[in-house]
Amino acid sequence: MSDEKSIMERIREANKAYTTGLDDEGIEHWVTIYLMGKAYKVPADLTIMQAIEYAGYQFIRGSGCRAGFCGACATVYRKKGDYKLHAALACQTRVEDGMYLVQIPFTPAEKASYNINKEVPDEQVLLKYYPEIARCVSCNTCTKACPQELQVMDYVQAALRGDLQKTAELSFDCIQCGLCALRCPAEICQYHVGQLARRMYGKYGLSEPPSPAQRIQEIEQGRYEDQFNRLMKMGRDELEKLYNEREKE
């Protein structure tokens, strides 16, 4: 029956309705979601963002790359029969029946003014610009809110301790969606703290990799003229093959 269909088939099915607006009869799986309290029947397996658009809304805020990288589509929701408050990215999360959704287009957050060229990368620098990190009560709400599954409380704790490296490393994948800051009872803006730590650590903590400077020198010395000329003469198929088979880190 319908359960035989694989997940990819179901996603394809749902996306067809979403993109074409037709073929609704072909959709077998539906869920009910609530947008600002109003119920909508949408194809199951759509992402929250797609479901909202399927329901007829147009995103003019709170939507960006649609690929889980820009942090624009912060969403807060509850599920039927569950008291917990969940947080997610709308473009990366599939709808579930009974989801009670609200989109957060913006998080108000005060970013400190600093000139990293003039700052000393010592243990006090984060506290200097964000003294409110001392209000952290280790409640872990930020970690629970993070759609990237980062250990947010841990990086705030590292920041409080003045450990720039650890703060930078733990906050590395932060996309600044703001969900942590919205829910924090101590009113800390975690992602700004992480960003300052990464800037300080990147500038003062990490050694400059030799390869870019070296490579630029080599290019300027004309070392790659032959290779460039060869590439310029290649046809499209050859270029595509070269690109797809390139070495990736």
Added chain:
Amino acid sequence: MKLPFYPGCSLKAQAKNFETSGIAAAHALGVELVEIERWNCCGTVYSLTGDDLMRQVAPVRNLIRVQEFGENRMAVLCAMCYNTEKRASLRAQRNKEDLEKMNAFMDKEEDYRGEVDVVHLLEILRDEVGFDRIKDRVERPLRGLRVSPYYGCMLLRPREAGIDDADRPRVMEDLLGALGAEVIDHPYKSHCCGSYHTVDDPHLVARRAHAILSSITAHGGEIVALSCPLCKHNLDDRQELVAQLYPDFSKVPVVYFTQLMALAFGLEDAMGFDQHYVDPHPLLEEKGLLRKIKV
């Protein structure tokens, strides 16, 4: 003896010398202080409000870390962290209903069972190592050094957290005596330094520091030994403000008791006398205590 060790934020930042000297001195006595993993700020000062469970969560989380390791004791150096963790551990034991609520709230942690004891290093030194063994370990007795112990508040009060008698403590005096120092008693040894008021009213702290330090020098003390990074900040770093407010004030070096242990044990790399506002080097040089020990 291996002991799970809770450093607290300050020992990783402005009080690094407290940690370095503490771990080294303990190691020299066969006590291995092993830092617990993933610890968080204890959230000092201990919350005194009955319903404020949110502020009990931070210290309890650290106790869970110790429990996760299969251990049931946690050693602390910072007096404020010690007091907060100690009182939080006692409260968790006394009030099972609140503990249940906290465990339910901390849904990503294992339940805290209430079995971890919190101890301060001074207790370990007194009760499990013994001052005789400490005396035996001394390679460079602090002869002629007139040290005034400063307990501050958090090691002694309230009674449930106190490591010694609140009115007549002896543990630091006995330790300093075992190190060979001349112990100078003074009336303000457990008088509050002003604590967190250094943030909102530094002048209040400067007045307290002046009273305490002047009393020490009046009694003949020439260096202060303590166990708290906040007291150290208030009594050492704030001497700059004290000197501004009281032109006749003469500065006094202020060190952690563990640094004096490191000095007496000959642990040259662990003494950390460079992280002070009032430099202890001149006094220690004068007493001949910085000369290398001949092996």
Added chain:
Amino acid sequence: MEFEISGDELVNKVEELSGQNIFSCYQCGICTGSCPFAAEMDLGPRRMIASLIEGQVEVLQSNTPWICASCFQCVVRCPNDIDIAAVSEALRQMTQRRGFDHIDLSHIPAEERERIPQIAFVGSFRRMTR
């Protein structure tokens, strides 16, 4: 800060938050005698408790609980085992829980923020902000 509360409501709430029986105080004054900051306070611990006993809600405007540094000297000396520090905290909570922080983080000068260790900020914000 102005807010409506009766003397009875105040005492009841303070007793609830602090878990202390304020009426067991017999005003001996050992607390004020022991308090290192009494000279800086407008009331001091003894009169703070007296005000509560008498239902004087103006005690909420006193600077006593804010100058209190939670040193617990009063607590160990009180002959009736009243946790006066907890009473002080309860009074702070009465205003804080209505949204009034006692210090403004933005008023802490940058030079101070560069030098004050985090232990001081943690303690200060715990006692003075909500």
